Amino acid sequence: METRIGLEIHCQLTGVGTKLFCSCKCDYRGKEPNSNVCPTCSGLPGTLPLLNRKAVEFAGMISLALGCRIPDEIAFYRKNYFYPDLPKNFQLTQYNAYGVTSIGVDGRLSYGDSKSAGIRRVQLEEDPGRLVYETGSMETSSYALVDYNRAGVPLVEVVTEPDFDDPKDVRLFLDKIASIIEHLGVCDTKLEGSVRCDANVSVGGGSRVEIKNVSSFADVEKALRYEITRQRTMTSRDMQVRSETRHWDDARKLTKESRTKEEEQDYRYFPDPDVPTVVLGGDFVALTRASMPELPDARKERFVTRFGLSGHVAQVLIDNKELADFFESALKTYESPIEIANWIVTDLMGFIDERQKEERSLLLGIKVGPEHIAELARMVDRGMINRSTAKQILGQIVQSGEMPSQAAKKMRASIIDDENELLKVIDSVFKSEKAAVTDAKRNPNAANFLLGKVMQATKGLADPKAALELLQKRLKEAS
């Protein structure tokens, strides 16, 4: 059964600094409710929208990065619907049904190894305010409060063609988009709710189901898997899949029918007369392109050709701008790209939990910076420490924030290389591991097992070289 998945990705242009049609700040998080508002964004009578040109430029960058065509003129439409979080009871957005007026159209973005998805359009619009429910949930609250602090924050909506058939690909695609907007500097993806994704899915040419209320990219993947299974099961039992909007229940990890049945809305779109058509002009595309920073694909290419990284390692680095920046910053201290990249991708990443990856705040709580990794790599390269010691050191410094050289010094100071002390430990191991000792007398390889026990007993502080020598000496004596 053929599965078709399409996406709608909303991304706040937090990098613009001010709202789309007034000069209130984009940074509304943590502010007292309804303190980040002015007459315009709270929809007071007589106010007029003043288009933020920087937001248009940022949306233009996103469009170009997604391979879209940018029309010569763009316009804003009113999407009319009543909802308490909408100050004007219409949203200023873009609309292409009566001719292309959105900032980007007809794009394509490659992702993964050789896949790509069509981008139907990129549109610029205003974020609504927020409803704060008494109990946190619509179902159980007797009232809701409205906070307009978010109302008017510039939002870019990316609508894809239904070109995906595997939730895993959706995840790869979303990571790519996130990395692109991070590289463009248009959006701080770490901020809660700054990037949101709705998905639609149909199975075997059946009805299309929208999935909303998904708060993370990992959950998009989960929700899609659930929804595909649900639809396949229904189809195989000859049950009709209804065209509907379903909500992702984060707690129960399933999609459920929306409580309020959303009837077919008629948004009565028409061009907003207060925002004149924006003539972008012939040089808009050229100027925008020229002002764009390096994009993930180009950066990956550079990592591979200039630094000799493998495609896989380079991909992991550029999937998150923070990580790629970390890598390049470490190179400034010590230029050993492959060593450093490996330390980041295989070792440092091991200390980052799934949740942090999810929130794209990889390095939150990690106390090592690029200079730490650079020093660690240098110490290994110069043979000052061996790899396993280096790994131990990394394990300590991600929590302490100490420099690796300092940690190594401390480690040396606590190392047990005193013969008498080591012999005491070895003797006690010999006592408890009699069978292994007998074995080791015949088979020299089995000594490693005993050494492991010694290390264990000293919590790794025994000097392995000295311990092994003594151990072998004792074995000989005993035979």
Place this chain on the structure above:
Amino acid sequence: MEVWRLGAADVAAGIRSREFSAEEYIQQLLERIERVEPKVNAFVTVQGKEALEKARLVDRRVKDGEQVGPLAGVAVSIKDNICVKGIKTTCASKMLENYLPPYDATVVRRLNEAGAILIGKANLDEFAMGSTTEFSRDGPTRNPWDIGRVPGGSSGGSAASVAALECAVSLGSDTGGSVRCPASFCSVVGLKPTYGLVSRYGLVSYANSLEQIGPVGRTVSDVASVMNAIAGYDESDNTTAPGKPSYSMNGKSGGLRVGLVKEFVQGADPQVEKITQGAANMLADQGCRCEEVSLPSVEFALASYYTIATAEASSNLARYDNVRYGFDMSPEGYEWNSYFAKVRSNFGDEVKRRIIVGSYVLSSGYYGKYYLKAQQVRSLLRKELKSLFKTHDVLVGPTMPILPFKIGEKVDDPLKMYLVDVDTVVANLAGVPAISVPAGFADGLPVGLQVMADQFEEQKMLNAASLFESAAGVQRSPEL
């Protein structure tokens, strides 16, 4: 001295030369208002105390030899759909009965800077929707020439307050004739500027793509001096044009090429037609070259206007949901949809009618049939006008096709009511300027001459209007 009778130019001159004080002038006007308001009902709010304070300030500055501005001390009324900081702006609607704007409209700020004194907020049809000023929460405004008749609308309070000598000048708003219609019915001058010439920031929107704020005065010269204060680019309104114009009253008017629009004259009441023909002859006598011209698309103008105006209105008025401002009504016990519905049932009938029509013409499947067609008519009208303005400086015709009618006469027949806008909506659809100048009386009731010019050709239009004004010498204010 009866200074309350003076026009803007004489008031400013008198105060500046300290012939009389602003305080004395405002005091007299407040007495006048008290005397005639029971008959006229032009005001929603009178700002007596504040006006006197401002007057004393102007007097002090004059005494200290400070700059006081070209409209120093001039009393102005402002239509109650234009925001003044801290002063109730109700739009004559229950929906905004307690609304205090936290900011000044750009025109208000500019009038203040020019030294004008706000004396009160003028009555209107609710949200500026109407042609009679009968659809007001504060009751109808009455025509000072015959208080049994309507003053026109929707800026009826503005025109009536100027005609009744309750203030020197006024600001109205004109979406489909709302400044010119009452100016014509009250025998005063009313100007609708080129779209984009005057900032709409602070004007409560009815139909954004059509409307402009415009001045009302007893002379063309007073209206021009208000334009000099309010016109020009405003960074708070993206639809304003760059630059700041300055109009003079000694422009050349000899040899103007005048077109008398056939379609406007043909549909008019015979008495109105006669006065309009007379006006054209008068202009010819003044050395203008007059000829009849045709604007065939006028036929579609009303349908186009009501489609676009109602469409925009249906969206503009969606924000009145009583959440952020409005009147006292507890949301306790309502689900929000039913609360919105209950609240919004407090719009007046005419407003409801337009919201419903506007929602209908925008609904999916009808957009092409109505809204797009209406926009095509606009292009057509613009094209026809452009071509006429190649060979003519101004176009003239009656402002209103009929004489001021009785209060209540058309209130139950919306279609008949809409028909009276046929001559005025053209200028709004095309975005060109138009002015109504008193042209005479029929059966003791005022008739206005409408003069239209090409976009941003206000100076030419003022020249023609001024020429006609001095030739015709029509009476401005009745005895009350």
